[in-house]
Amino acid sequence: MANRTAAPKPVSLKRFPGLATGAAFFFVYLYLPILFVVFLSFNENRIATIWTGFTFDWYPLVLGNADVLRAAQNSLIVATFASVIATMAATLAALAMTQGRAMRRQEVVNGSLALPLLIPEIVTAVATLIFFVAIGMPLGLLTITAAHTVFCIPFAYLPIRARLEGMDPSLREAAFDLYANERQAFFRVTLPLLWPGILSGLLLAFIVSLDNFVITFFVSGPGSTTLPVYIYGMIRTGVTPEVNAVSALLLLVSLVLVTVALLLSRRET
Amino acid sequence: MSTREAQAERPVEPQAAPQSAPQAAKGAMRGDLGAVRREMARRLALLTPAMGIIILVMVVPLALMLTYSFLTSARYGGVIWEFSTDAYLQFLFVRDLDDSLLFNDTYLRIFARSFGLSLATMGVALLIGFPAALFIALQPPKYRTMLIFLVTIPFWTNLLVRNYAWILLLRDRGLINNTLMDLGVISQPLPLIYNNFGITLGLVYSFIPFMVLPIYASLEKLDWRLVEAAYDLGANRWEALKRVIIPLAKPGIIAGSVLVFVPSLGAYITPQLLGGGRNLMIGNLIQLQFGASQNWPFGAALAFILLAIVLLALVLWALRARRSGTSLKEVEIG
Amino acid sequence: MAENIAIDLRAVSKVFGSGPDEVRALDAVSLQIRDGEFFTLLGPSGCGKTTLLRLLAGFEQPTQGEIRLHGQELSGLPPFRRPVNTVFQSYALFPHMTVAQNVSFGLEMQGTSKAEIGRRVDEMLELVKLAGYGRRKPAQLSGGQQQRVALARALANRPKVLLLDEPLSALDLKLRKEMQIELKRLQNDTGITFVFVTHDQEEALTMSDRLVVMDSGKALQIGSPREIYEHPENRFVADFIGETNLLVARVDSADGESGTFRLPSGARVQGRSRDGLSAGAEVTLALRPERAELSDDPDAPLRGRIENVVYFGTDTLYQVSVNEVGLFRVRSQNVNGGMAAAGIGSTVGISFAPDAIQVLRD
Numbered sequence: 001m002a003n004r005t006a007a008p009k010p011v012s013l014k015r016f017p018g019l020a021t022g023a024a025f026f027f028v029y030l031y032l033p034i035l036f037v038v039f040l041s042f043n044e045n046r047i048a049t050i051w052t053g054f055t056f057d058w059y060p061l062v063l064g065n066a067d068v069l070r071a072a073q074n075s076l077i078v079a080t081f082a083s084v085i086a087t088m089a090a091t092l093a094a095l096a097m098t099q100g101r102a103m104r105r106q107e108v109v110n111g112s113l114a115l116p117l118l119i120p121e122i123v124t125a126v127a128t129l130i131f132f133v134a135i136g137m138p139l140g141l142l143t144i145t146a147a148h149t150v151f152c153i154p155f156a157y158l159p160i161r162a163r164l165e166g167m168d169p170s171l172r173e174a175a176f177d178l179y180a181n182e183r184q185a186f187f188r189v190t191l192p193l194l195w196p197g198i199l200s201g202l203l204l205a206f207i208v209s210l211d212n213f214v215i216t217f218f219v220s221g222p223g224s225t226t227l228p229v230y231i232y233g234m235i236r237t238g239v240t241p242e243v244n245a246v247s248a249l250l251l252l253v254s255l256v257l258v259t260v261a262l263l264l265s266r267r268e269t
Numbered sequence: 270m271s272t273r274e275a276q277a278e279r280p281v282e283p284q285a286a287p288q289s290a291p292q293a294a295k296g297a298m299r300g301d302l303g304a305v306r307r308e309m310a311r312r313l314a315l316l317t318p319a320m321g322i323i324i325l326v327m328v329v330p331l332a333l334m335l336t337y338s339f340l341t342s343a344r345y346g347g348v349i350w351e352f353s354t355d356a357y358l359q360f361l362f363v364r365d366l367d368d369s370l371l372f373n374d375t376y377l378r379i380f381a382r383s384f385g386l387s388l389a390t391m392g393v394a395l396l397i398g399f400p401a402a403l404f405i406a407l408q409p410p411k412y413r414t415m416l417i418f419l420v421t422i423p424f425w426t427n428l429l430v431r432n433y434a435w436i437l438l439l440r441d442r443g444l445i446n447n448t449l450m451d452l453g454v455i456s457q458p459l460p461l462i463y464n465n466f467g468i469t470l471g472l473v474y475s476f477i478p479f480m481v482l483p484i485y486a487s488l489e490k491l492d493w494r495l496v497e498a499a500y501d502l503g504a505n506r507w508e509a510l511k512r513v514i515i516p517l518a519k520p521g522i523i524a525g526s527v528l529v530f531v532p533s534l535g536a537y538i539t540p541q542l543l544g545g546g547r548n549l550m551i552g553n554l555i556q557l558q559f560g561a562s563q564n565w566p567f568g569a570a571l572a573f574i575l576l577a578i579v580l581l582a583l584v585l586w587a588l589r590a591r592r593s594g595t596s597l598k599e600v601e602i603g
Numbered sequence: 604m605a606e607n608i609a610i611d612l613r614a615v616s617k618v619f620g621s622g623p624d625e626v627r628a629l630d631a632v633s634l635q636i637r638d639g640e641f642f643t644l645l646g647p648s649g650c651g652k653t654t655l656l657r658l659l660a661g662f663e664q665p666t667q668g669e670i671r672l673h674g675q676e677l678s679g680l681p682p683f684r685r686p687v688n689t690v691f692q693s694y695a696l697f698p699h700m701t702v703a704q705n706v707s708f709g710l711e712m713q714g715t716s717k718a719e720i721g722r723r724v725d726e727m728l729e730l731v732k733l734a735g736y737g738r739r740k741p742a743q744l745s746g747g748q749q750q751r752v753a754l755a756r757a758l759a760n761r762p763k764v765l766l767l768d769e770p771l772s773a774l775d776l777k778l779r780k781e782m783q784i785e786l787k788r789l790q791n792d793t794g795i796t797f798v799f800v801t802h803d804q805e806e807a808l809t810m811s812d813r814l815v816v817m818d819s820g821k822a823l824q825i826g827s828p829r830e831i832y833e834h835p836e837n838r839f840v841a842d843f844i845g846e847t848n849l850l851v852a853r854v855d856s857a858d859g860e861s862g863t864f865r866l867p868s869g870a871r872v873q874g875r876s877r878d879g880l881s882a883g884a885e886v887t888l889a890l891r892p893e894r895a896e897l898s899d900d901p902d903a904p905l906r907g908r909i910e911n912v913v914y915f916g917t918d919t920l921y922q923v924s925v926n927e928v929g930l931f932r933v934r935s936q937n938v939n940g941g942m943a944a945a946g947i948g949s950t951v952g953i954s955f956a957p958d959a960i961q962v963l964r965d
């Protein structure tokens with residue numbers, strides 16, 4: 001007993017009984033549904049939940065569907081314009097909010113920029129619909145893009161501001177000290193350092209626009225159906241392998257873009 | 270001799286310093302007034318695009334929505350520009366044949382159910398989310414980042430698709446019922462979908478990252494030495510959890526609860542897909558007024574009531590957070 | 604003898620990590636801490652003091668060896684089952700509880716009755732001179748007051764051993780001096796065994812009954828402050844505690860514990876060693892600056908040129924460059940109004956009593 005050679009069993013105080021099981025359950029809960037959709041998209045059986053064999057057929061079928069392609073095209077157009085405009089506006093706002101001395105009403109401005117995140121989507125959808133109808137703007141890609149730009153702003157703003165806040169303010173001051181003017185300091189010092197944040201914000205804004213359903217559903221008109229709205233229509237008519245394949249594609253695009261965005265936002269300055 | 274000099278000097282220094290510092294600052298401020306003004310102008314210019322878009326396409330529409338809620342409904346959608354409180358009356362009353370108002374709880378019930386479901390969602394999300402957040406916070410830093418990554422990623426995928434996935438799992442011939450029947454555990458499919466159970470499950474699934482992330486943020490900041498101190502003073506794991514970890518994670522727990530409750534209350538997709546259209550929530554009721562019912566003022570009024578409830582919840586939370594010294598920034602996603 | 608040993612460490616090692624990241628924080632440490640004594644772990648940052656304390660508290664388990672508390676093997680026993688309490692370096696006061704709630708926490712965990720808890724909390728706050736502060740939150744207290752709360756919280760449980768990890772390092776000098784006296788008083792009043800960690804040698808010397816000097820996970824020397832200071836056994840201890848002049852010498856002749864050593868300059872000096880000496884062996888001699896003195900004696904064992912004179916108030920330090928030895932330090936008491944005995948540049952002799960020489964083991 002006294003001459004023990006083996007190390008005593010470590011009793012880690014950071015371990016709580018059942019916690020790992022709970023966490024495992026959580027991650028299964030989080031990913032099982034997503035993976036299941038992707039899994040079923042390769043099921044050759046039309047009755048979508050009974051697995052009978054592997055097939056890749058649904059993808060060419062879906063990608064050959066003119067309606068799907070038109071919806072996808074609409075989604076890309078909207079997401080591109082909305083995210084680019086929102087990111088430019090958000091970058092300027094983030095510069096205003098982080099450089100120089102602290103402002104009074106800073107909280108108010110930050111709150112307003114986060115407003116689109118706080119207001120329930122259904123309320124925004126109703127308000128935007130009423131607005132476009134009231135000013136007599138026909139519902140279409142333009143109204144969708146305008147509505148998307150609003151809620152894209154906070155998604156672009158947050159990573160850009162985070163990046164700016166993590167940036168050493170004396171870098172900009174050093175540029176001034178070395179005779180750079182405001183514009184030169186921005187383009188030669190701030191912007192190069194800010195790029196990952198801007199790209200990350202742009203990607204996140206692009207994703208939320210691409211995936212948006214509720215607001216789009218309200219402010220889209222005939223001919224301006226986006227991919228999520230189109231998928232919604234498909235789901236309502238029933239569970240089919242085509243829905244699974246389009247859904248899996250949409251999931252894949254989001255997964256890739258968000259991974260890139262999050263990796264970018266984590267990259268060291 | 271040199272020491273005596275040093276001693277004689279010492280008391281003088283602290284008196285001299287505070288006099289000169291404010292004077293210098295005041296002088297700088299007076300000289301900089303022009304620069305300050307220029308700075309403000311620059312800031313305003315930079316803020317204009319973002320604030321302009323938000324005001325024009327969000328704040329103005331919200332004001333317009335409030336206006337619409339006080340107008341008269343046109344028969345086939347839209348409004349007639351005539352002041353009316355009918356939309357708000359309709360929320361609680363129906364007009365009898367003789368034009369008298371009879372109390373009607375149809376809509377109130379839908380609101381109550383939405384509240385109930387959102388509270389249930391919040392509770393379930395907390396029960397699942399807290400252990401997950403704690404588990405992640407206890408991992409070595411390099412794994413933590415990766416796990417948080419994994420928690421965040423589903424949030425960025427399509428909400429519609431994520432809810433659709435649950436149809437595949439929950440319906441009568443879905444994965445769960447099929448598996449259970451194949452195993453012989455049940456002979457009839459369990460009613461997992463198109464009821465409150467299905468909605469709650471879907472809502473929890475939709476918003477659980479909002480619960481995990483703020484709780485994790487609180488736990489990650491938690492000084493583990495405090496937990497060691499609790500152990501040192503005789504607390505076992507359960508006591509340490511109850512007396513130290515949970516109280517210190519409270520700001521995160523409250524933030525997470527609000528962030529799950531608020532979007533649940535206004536949910537549209539989940540009750541639509543997993544409630545089977547029979548179990549309405551506020552969101553579906555609002556949508557109906559712009560679809561089948563074509564009663565825009567009522568829809569606007571409902572949306573406004575929902576907004577008021579949500580903002581009230583957020584303001585109460587913000588006040589609490591300010592009092593307890595936590596910042597809203599800690600709970601942002603992304 | 605055995606029953607008044609509070610803590611008994613037998614060849615305790617602690618290894619963190621594995622492979623190339625392996626860190627041996629403690630390396631076969633054996634030591635005994637007596638019941639009721641003020642025992643100090645002294646050593647530079649990173650030498651393993653905190654690790655040793657955490658093993659005693661139960662936050663970590665030893666990789667090898669065993670720890671006994673009053674004869675009972677502690678391994679596997681979680682911290683909440685050990686009659687030991689800790690005063691954390693950062694105090695680790697629960698920020699969401701009041702001072703009184705912090706102090707009563709341990710008693711509540713033990714299931715002490717409400718009345719008894721109330722009484723004990725008052726008594727403890729009294730003891731650390733914080734009566735009336737019970738309803739404040741830790742954030743509303745100064746650093747010194749927080750320190751006292753941390754002490755009260757630990758002492759309220761009447762632990763068999765109190766562990767203190769650099770408890771004074773966050774305090775400013777004046778407060779630190781006060782708390783040193785305060786801690787000694789508390790230890791006297793309560794009779795509890797204190798295991799105190801510091802990297803400040805002066806603190807260790809003034810406060811401890813006994814201390815251990817540690818380096819790189821090893822216990823180098825254990826003893827009373829006087830033994831450690833006057834008779835350092837090796838180069839590290841001699842150098843770490845106070846100032847020391849080190850001289851390399853050869854044993855000229857040895858006679859049991861005392862011997863004659865020949866310095867590189869050729870001069871011979873007398874000295875004592877606890878180990879046996881063998882003629883011809885090379886040894887290192889340690890000599891405290893205050894045990895040496897400047898002298899006019901032409902036969903002084905060392906001679907050199909004064910390079911620098913530093914006035915310290917109570918004494919003056921002379922740095923003398925001695926051929927083949929290097930810079931040699933001599934401290935002399937300022938008894939004559941602090942006038943320097945010799946100026947920079949002058950040549951002086953250095954002499955010392957035979958018992959001032961300590962022979963080191965390595």
Ligand SMILES: Nc1ncnc2c1ncn2[C@@H]1O[C@H](COP(=O)(O)OP(=O)(O)O)[C@@H](O)[C@H]1O
Nearest residue numbers: 619620626628647648649650651652653654655
């Ligand atoms: N949990 C740990 N993991 C890895 N290395 C550690 C850990 N704790 C301490 N160490 C290492 O062990 C050595 C001793 O540390 P410590 O006991 O804290 O020293 P001290 O308290 O004397 O400054 C150091 O090299 C330190 O880096």
Ligand SMILES: [Mg+2]
Nearest residue numbers: 649652653654
């Ligand atoms: Mg330490």
